[in-house]
Amino acid sequence: MQYLTAGESHGAGLTAIxxxxxxxxxxxxxxxxxxxxxxxxxxxxxxRMKIESDAVHILSGMLGGKTIGxxxxxxxxxxxxxxWKEYTHPVHGNPAPKALTAVxxxxxxxxxxxxxxxxxxxxxxxxxxxxxxxxxxxxxxVCRRLLEMLGxxxxxxxxxIGGAKSDMHPLTAADVNEQADKSAVRTLCARAEKEMIAAxxxxxxxxxxxGGEVELLIDGVPxxxxxxxxxxxxxxAVLAGHxxxxxxxxxxxxxxxxxAAYVRGSQMHDQMYPLPSGGIERRTNRAGxxxxxxxxxxxxxxxxxxxxxxxxxxxxxxxxxATRQAVTAHPERSxxxxxxxxxxxxxxxxAFAVLxxxxxxxxxxxxxxxxxxxxxxxxxxxx
Ligand code: EPS
Numbered sequence: 044m045q046y047l048t049a050g051e052s053h054g055a056g057l058t059a060i061x062x063x064x065x066x067x068x069x070x071x072x073x074x075x076x077x078x079x080x081x082x083x084x085x086x087x088x089x090x091r092m093k094i095e096s097d098a099v100h101i102l103s104g105m106l107g108g109k110t111i112g113x114x115x116x117x118x119x120x121x122x123x124x125x126x127w128k129e130y131t132h133p134v135h136g137n138p139a140p141k142a143l144t145a146v147x148x149x150x151x152x153x154x155x156x157x158x159x160x161x162x163x164x165x166x167x168x169x170x171x172x173x174x175x176x177x178x179x180x181x182x183x184x185v186c187r188r189l190l191e192m193l194g195x196x197x198x199x200x201x202x203x204i205g206g207a208k209s210d211m212h213p214l215t216a217a218d219v220n221e222q223a224d225k226s227a228v229r230t231l232c233a234r235a236e237k238e239m240i241a242a243x244x245x246x247x248x249x250x251x252x253x254g255g256e257v258e259l260l261i262d263g264v265p266x267x268x269x270x271x272x273x274x275x276x277x278x279x280a281v282l283a284g285h286x287x288x289x290x291x292x293x294x295x296x297x298x299x300x301x302x303a304a305y306v307r308g309s310q311m312h313d314q315m316y317p318l319p320s321g322g323i324e325r326r327t328n329r330a331g332x333x334x335x336x337x338x339x340x341x342x343x344x345x346x347x348x349x350x351x352x353x354x355x356x357x358x359x360x361x362x363x364x365a366t367r368q369a370v371t372a373h374p375e376r377s378x379x380x381x382x383x384x385x386x387x388x389x390x391x392x393x394a395f396a397v398l399x400x401x402x403x404x405x406x407x408x409x410x411x412x413x414x415x416x417x418x419x420x421x422x423x424x425x426x
Contacts, residue, residue: 044399046182052172053127056120059178061185061395064104065402066112067410068189075099078184078391079119079177085383086227087243087253090376094123099181110185112408117181121174131169138165144365145373149353156364164364173290173381176388183391186398189410193401193417195263197394199223199386201230202346205242205253209235214328215342216260220390229257229383243380250357252379254291257386259345259393264332265420266340268400277336278400285396286347289388291381294348298331313341322425340424345393349385352378 044064050057079097097119104115124131130141142163146152155167187197198219202209209232213219223229228239239255246253269278283295303311313325325341332343353359358371378384405416 044395044402046395048175048178048182050121050175050178051131051169052121052174053123053131053169054121054133055124056118057175057178057181059117059182061104061115061117061182063402064110064112064115064185065189065408065410065413066110068110068192069108070101070105070110070185070188071108072099072101074188075101075117075181075184078180078187078387081224082177082180082384082387082391084224084387085229085381086240087247087378087380087382088384089378091123091378096122097177115185117178117185119177119181138163141165143168143373143375144363145370146361146364147353147372148359148361149350153364162365171290176290176384179289179395180388180391183394186394187391189413190394190398192410193263193414195261195397197259197261197390197397199229199257199259199390201228201239201382201386202256202258204228204239204255204380204382205246207235207238207242212258213260216262219260223386227383229386246351247379250355250374252351252353252355252377253382254349254351255380255382256346256348257382257389259286259343259347259386259389261332261343261393261397264338264340264343264397264401265417266338266424267420268338268397268404269333269336271335271337276403278338279333279336281400282343282345282393282396285392286345286389289347289385289392291349291352291385292347293350296346297333298344299329300331300346320425343397345389347385347389349382352381
């Protein structure tokens with residue numbers, strides 16, 4: 044499979060095309076809208092989320108409520124475009140009144156202007172904006188539908204916001220989203236929830252922003268997705284690339300992650316025990332479900348760190364690229380914290396990556412062929 048996204052944050056909307064998705068998968072707008080809605084939640088979002096109410100238009104790739112194997116085109120309208128079109132209309136807009144030259148440290152503003160030869164960072168930020176993640180979530184939601192039918196479940200929860208840490212580290216994805224979605228900051232830990240909200244409130248009061256960490260869990264991936272035989276087929280490398288591409292992500296790790304630097308081999312590796320059924324049991328999952336670049340059949344566990352958003356109401360010291368004078372960076376409307384949303388984005392970005400790697404193993408243009416092959420893979424792991 045492959046997908047493309049297009050669209051500017053204050054343009055007409057976001058478009059995505061997903062190519063290579065198997066046929067005969069039942070799908071509805073509601074499946075995608077449910078994920079879009081989850082992405083819009085979270086304490087600490089800015090005013091924009093009160094304007095948008097993301098809903099997908101499925102333009103192609105389906106007939107009679109099922110996918111038909113042809114490219115799936117998706118469109119999400121930007122409601123805010125109604126107020127912006129005199130500036131951001133692709134042909135008739137005049138962006139000059141909305142020019143941004145007090146470039147924001149940490150944002151794509153400055154380097155984007157150098158790279159694309161612009162005198163106005165508006166030309167950069169419209170596309171660099173994390174608004175684009177709505178399109179990626181829509182694509183992921185389609186992939187997720189098929190993964191669910193194969194018994195593959197993806198979930199996430201917030202483990203840290205601004206240093207307020209959760210103690211909860213569930214071993215599987217089951218019920219995690221159900222619980223996390225009830226929390227304003229998508230955390231499973233009641234104590235940490237209060238501290239996380241306090242950290243966001245404190246950032247809001249001081250015109251600052253906070254980042255954090257999410258944990259991603261993927262259950263049910265059969266052993267043998269990805270491969271050790273070549274660098275570009277390693278599942279952890281592929282997944283990390285997709286997750287790292289999400290706006291504001293600064294690190295991605297699997298299993299023990301950076302803690303692996305502190306332990307010995309005997310404390311690191313997940314020992315194996317025979318089961319009467321013929322299968323093999325592990326009593327730990329420090330590998331995070333991936334060994335030798337392949338899923339090993341255990342839950343895939345990844346931790347993703349998101350930096351504090353670089354648009355600060357208090358402004359940071361910078362240089363105006365028009366005047367070359369020292370100024371305070373432009374304080375724009377933005378989010379104070381988008382960590383809860385980042386977890387939802389991570390889930391859906393991972394859904395594409397996992398399905399894409401799975402389809403490379405199974406082959407198959409239609410759902411039943413894929414499902415039969417997945418069943419064979421699972422069977423092989425216990426014989
Ligand atoms: C963003 C800035 C804010 C966010 C936006 C990402 O938008 P605005 O400048 O319109 O207030 O709300 O996120 C979304 C619109 C979204 O859908 O997530 C940025 O600069 O990255």
